[in-house]
Amino acid sequence: LRSHDPDMLQELLHQRAPFSVDGLLVMAEYHRGRDEHEQSARLVRRAVYALECAFSPDFSPFQATEIGPGSRRPRVRLEIDDDPEWPGWSWLRAIWLHMQNLAGQGMHRNALEVCKLLLASTLPRDPIRAILWVDYLCLRSRQFDQLEQLVEHLAPCCGLEGRNEDETSKRLDLAFPSFAYSMALAAFMKENKCPELSLLNHVCIEEILPNRPRPESQDAGAGAHAQLMRALLLFPGGLRAILEEASVTLNSPTPGSPARQTWAELLASPPFAEDVRHEVHWKTHNRLCAAYAKRCGAFWKAELALRWLHACSARLVSMHASSLFASELAAARGAWASSSLCMDVALRDLADLLPEEGLERAKMPPALERALQVRLHPPNVYVEEEDLTATMSLRSPPLLL
Numbered sequence: 001l002r003s004h005d006p007d008m009l010q011e012l013l014h015q016r017a018p019f020s021v022d023g024l025l026v027m028a029e030y031h032r033g034r035d036e037h038e039q040s041a042r043l044v045r046r047a048v049y050a051l052e053c054a055f056s057p058d059f060s061p062f063q064a065t066e067i068g069p070g071s072r073r074p075r076v077r078l079e080i081d082d083d084p085e086w087p088g089w090s091w092l093r094a095i096w097l098h099m100q101n102l103a104g105q106g107m108h109r110n111a112l113e114v115c116k117l118l119l120a121s122t123l124p125r126d127p128i129r130a131i132l133w134v135d136y137l138c139l140r141s142r143q144f145d146q147l148e149q150l151v152e153h154l155a156p157c158c159g160l161e162g163r164n165e166d167e168t169s170k171r172l173d174l175a176f177p178s179f180a181y182s183m184a185l186a187a188f189m190k191e192n193k194c195p196e197l198s199l200l201n202h203v204c205i206e207e208i209l210p211n212r213p214r215p216e217s218q219d220a221g222a223g224a225h226a227q228l229m230r231a232l233l234l235f236p237g238g239l240r241a242i243l244e245e246a247s248v249t250l251n252s253p254t255p256g257s258p259a260r261q262t263w264a265e266l267l268a269s270p271p272f273a274e275d276v277r278h279e280v281h282w283k284t285h286n287r288l289c290a291a292y293a294k295r296c297g298a299f300w301k302a303e304l305a306l307r308w309l310h311a312c313s314a315r316l317v318s319m320h321a322s323s324l325f326a327s328e329l330a331a332a333r334g335a336w337a338s339s340s341l342c343m344d345v346a347l348r349d350l351a352d353l354l355p356e357e358g359l360e361r362a363k364m365p366p367a368l369e370r371a372l373q374v375r376l377h378p379p380n381v382y383v384e385e386e387d388l389t390a391t392m393s394l395r396s397p398p399l400l401l
Contacts, residue, residue: 287351
């Protein structure tokens, strides 16, 4: 493994250890770097098969723990150790590469299930960035209802709610900007058409505020508008990132939008011009917005999606122009900014996220990369001086010297 010699690795895998997980993964990365994706995927599948064979016959990843606050959580949790020499990194690397290969082959539904397995294995931590893939794979596989179920129930099922008693501490779309915008996008894609823009005038402020329960008897179009306006209210940085990724001209009007303002005029108006952000996780939110634009920006580049985004942004700006609505919206954002969000520990693991990790063909997460390098290049072990014992002296025979 340390020689990086593909011929020696091939000999190892063919003659001596055909199911060496580390050897298979190193060879898979070698073929992946040469754009030989089919060969890479075959080796990753063999590594995953080797891991599966190591499980007990009685083990099932779908069994619930039935213990404690997260009693409905699957029985696959790993006690994550930040030490790069922890043996569990090889297991996680194999599953992560398997998810990547499935998504690259267009099997997004299968990749989503593998991603959920990864997430269930690492929560409440997320050092391998699995949470970045959940909403994207739901959109690509058109699993819109499953995305909504995950947003509403993942944190409560795993016992990862915040300390608040309202919706803020339970829903993923109030803690992660990626889920906030993808939930709105899912409602848009589910209808296969742009929601009626005339319904924007019927969206009331109670439907936008983050700490209010969602109305059950809400029109689908109005619900999509409210979801997008809520995302824009809490995570305005996501709008700038999406527009930049879509290469939108800010000083020209948007065709088909009922609003006449340009994007530049909207961005210079509240709430987009205000510096209201979460007190603890604002840096992570900015990084998540940049990574989300890289991964899901293609969904927003469509003319209908940009028209809808412009109309909802203009409606939110017009609400802020009213002194009554502005004070209520500002109070809601201030309360959210100081609130305790769900999956707080996973958010902290994303504090060093880079925008390039949002690309569809993303690089390996830093935690997996560090573990791989330590595996291939272990640190030298030096013997301390007190452990050294003299074996020769001036009185030793000359021949021995």
